[in-house]
Amino acid sequence: MKKYFHILILFIGMGLFGFSLGYLMDVQAIQAGPYGLYFLAVLFISLYLGLLLTVVIHEAGHLILGLASGYRFVSFRIASWILIKNKQNHFDIKRYSLPGTLGQCLLDPPGHYGDPFPYKAYLMGGVLANGLTACLFLTLIIKGHLSGYPALVAYILAGINLFLGATNAYPFKNSDTTTDGVILQQLRKAPTMSKYLWSQLKINALFQSGQRLKEIPQDYFVAPDDHPLASIIRVFENNRLMDEGRYQEANAHRQALRQDPQLPAIYQSLLAIDQVFFNLVQDQVQADLSLLEDPQVKQIKTAMKKLPSMLRLDYALALLKGQDPTQAAKIKKQFDQALRQHPSQGEVLLEQSLLALVDRAAQSQTDK
DSSP, rough: HOOOOOHHHHHHHHHHHHHHHHHHHHHHHHHOOOOGHHHHHHHHHHHHHHHHHHHHHOOOOHHHHHHHHOOEEEEEEEEEEEEEEESSOOEEEEEEOOOTTEEEEEOOOSSSSTTTTHHHHHHHHHHHHHHHHHHHHHHHHHTTOOOOOHHHHHHHHHHHHHHHHHHHHHHOTTTTOHHHHHHHHHHHHHHHHHHHHHHHHHHHHHHTTOGGGSSSSGGGOOOOOSHHHHHHHHHHHHHHHHHHHTTHHHHHHHHHHTTTTSSOHHHHHHHHHHHHHHHHHOOOOOOOOGGSSHHHHHHHHHTTSSSSHHHHHHIIIIIISSOHHHHHHHHHHHHHHHHHOOSHHHHHHHHHHHHHHHHHHHHHHHHH
């Protein structure tokens, strides 16, 4: 029932936006031009550039309030362009995209593990920035400082900012999307679980700087509580087991983790893909690949096909299952290119070590 309510609210909001847009055109005496071409051109350009600008504003809000709260810069991504701070403390620009997100600002949290830390301003910074921007544009229109097509563009930008801010602030019950509002609601109900948000941010910061997961303090990966944020930390723990070369333990841990009802669907699918990879490495002939037929897994694998972890699986499928070294070599080139652009140096090292398992398994096949 709530799902249909959310859809109804969305349609009502779109209807109100369309009606008020038409009213604005009438009040401002905006001429649409021959066949409405002027209007359509301005509309589509404003929507496209406006969406990118709105994402920049949203992530800048996270950045500004995060830095003001004592966080340190890690990365700032818009679309597939990402600005990172490397372990030499220099800034680099790389290409990296994460399906389902238009941007992301990651920061290194202040304090120590288990201590209270400021997270509300950081999480709500994007929503506040979008809200203030929308108010600014609407005020300029109402006060008469903008008219004609500039007023139209400002109104579209205000609408996009309101929409993005509202959808991030409202805690939609969607297992595939963890918005700022969802996390804040989770922590309002269980404030002590904020330690897992701290761990997630800290692990990401250290991982991106070049530390291996096995080099990060083990305390950060301990998450015994029944909570969505704890479940995500357990996924990190599974990756740590792989980084330590404890593959049998990682397999058992992964199978148990996939039964966790608190774990978001995207992580369920990523764990399934890792399971298929290790099935291949352990037994190339009778490897169980059935998990790849799951619709959700298929969707995630297709959406993330250019990421190193997906290319690693494709490499294993081509070399071990398909026994096609030519195709495997092509995938290996794509894998190496993806690693060169990857922002997380710790993940680069982990992926390289896991790909080496495929080569060893292929060599073992040849020796037989």
